Amino acid sequence: MDQWLIGIAVVFVVLAATLAVLTRDPARQAVVLSALGLGLAVLFAVLQAPDVALSQLAVGTALTPLLILLSVRKVTRRPDDGSSDLSSNRNEGSDPERT
């Protein structure tokens, strides 16, 4: 059972990492990176390294993608180009019309 879990986690990490390299758009890359971070956290947890898994979960899944998204948002010059950035997603999520 453990070996299956490790195998699945390793395969997922390899696939997610390859996908992260092949993704060219930084905003999409941040999302893939987040999934990769989650996969790595699971891998570390099944390999009995909960300390590293915790760091990986916090930094790799939350912090790094957030910093990338914020940078993308700042660097993106055209205001209508920001459809994939953090803030407009957020505004969509908290749209007052949905209440």
Add this chain to the structure above:
Amino acid sequence: MTARARLLMFLAAAAVIAVFFAVACVRLPAFGSASHPYGDRAVAAALEHRTANVISSVNFDTRAFDTLGEESILFGTVLGATLLLRRARDERHVRAQAEDVMTTTRLFGALLLPVALIVGVYIVAHGQLSPGGGFQGGVVLATALHLAYVAADYRVLKRLRPLAVLDVADSIAAASYSIIGLTGLIVAGAFLKNIAPLGTFNEITSGGTVPVLNAAVGVEVASGLIALLAHFLDQAVEIGDPEQRDTPDANAQGGT
């Protein structure tokens, strides 16, 4: 340097690394085997200093000097980001607007924020006993605070975030790590030597200097990351581009 020369240089370096890596891997113990020479010694060293979490014992006792380096890297990162992301003379400050948020989202944030903060403090405080520690707990604390932004708006987050205090806390915590190390040097003759009373095994006060260094790292990571994120968020939310000065609508849209 041309692209071709760069590629050749990379291939040469990659070949050398590949050979040495392969040779090193041949002598590695098999995956999942029962023999852990380093692990056995680390556990013995941790038990000797009555630290229940062996990882923390490695991080803050046997390899405390490495952690000083890592902590300094983070401090330098925050310092560099603060310097680079400060508001330039030609950039405009756009005050973040109050946003309409669903009442349930606000309630969710108000309930979850204290819980997340307590989890962060717990992970920092129990670093010497259970998985976690200053770094992990510090990141949890830093990200937990941003629930205020997710569940309310940027103004609420700014009110919850005393940046001046956090900057000072970051510096003091970073410095205190070195000061604890120097105390070890003066008292016992070795930098970062574990000189504090060791306490009772599996109690929160056990491990000598481990919980102290752990707490210093926790404060440093939490305040450093909040400051780092603050500068990124300021850039993304509140600082407008100088070129867009004539189109206030576009600024308002891009700045909320």
